[in-house]
Amino acid sequence: MLVEAAATGVGAYLTQLAGEFGAARILATAGAADKRDRARSFGADDVFDHADPDWPSRVREVLGDATIDVAFESIGGESAAQLLDLMTPLEGRMLFYGLLSGRPAAIGSTDLLPRGLTLTGCGGPAWLGRVAAARAEILERAAAGTVTPVVDSILLLGDAALAHEKIEKRAATGKMILAPRSGASSSN
Secondary structure, three states, X not given: OEEXXXXXHHHHHHHHHHOOOOOXXXXXXXXXXXXXXXHHHOOOOEEEEOOXXXXXXXXXXXXXXXXXXXXXXXXXXXXXXXXXXXXXXXXXXXXXXXXXXXXXXXXXXXXXXXXXXXXXXXXXXHHHHHHHHHHHHHHHXXXXXXXXXXXXXXXXXXXXXXXXXXXXXXXXXXXXXXXXXXXXXXXX
C-alpha cells in the first residue's frame, strides 16, 4: 500500500489503519523531515519525500520486484501517472482524493486500460455520506486510543487568521481547532 501525504489529515489516518486492514507493507510520502518521521510513527515502513520530483523512482528502487496493490493518491499532477507502472497489474487500485500539487492526477482511461488498473475518485455527496456514516466509529477508536487524532493546535476564535495562515502555508500538521473562549490551550 502507498499513502501519499501520510503525516497529516486523511493520509495520517490511512497510515494508522493500513496494517489493521491487511497491508503487509506500508509505503508513504511526506514533504518535510519531521512529517516523514511522523508517518513512520503512524506505521509507515518506508517514507519518501514527495517534494523530490524523482520520488516515484525511489519507490521503485525500494520495491524491487514487488508492486503496489493500493495507492491513496492525494498529490495529483504528473507523479500520479508515474506510479502506474509500480502497481500490481490487473489488481492495482488507485484511490484519488486530493490535489496537493494543485493539479488533478494526469491519468486517463488509456493509461489504466492496458495495465488493468482501476482509479476511484473519493469525493462528492455519496462519498461524503459514507465518510459521515463512519464518523462515530473513528471517534470511538480515537477515544479507545487505537487511532491517534491528528490535531495541530487549539486556538482561540480570535486567532482564526493565524489558523488560516498556517493552512495556506501548509504549516499545519493536522486539524486546527478554534475555541470560542479562553481556556483553550495551544498544543503546538
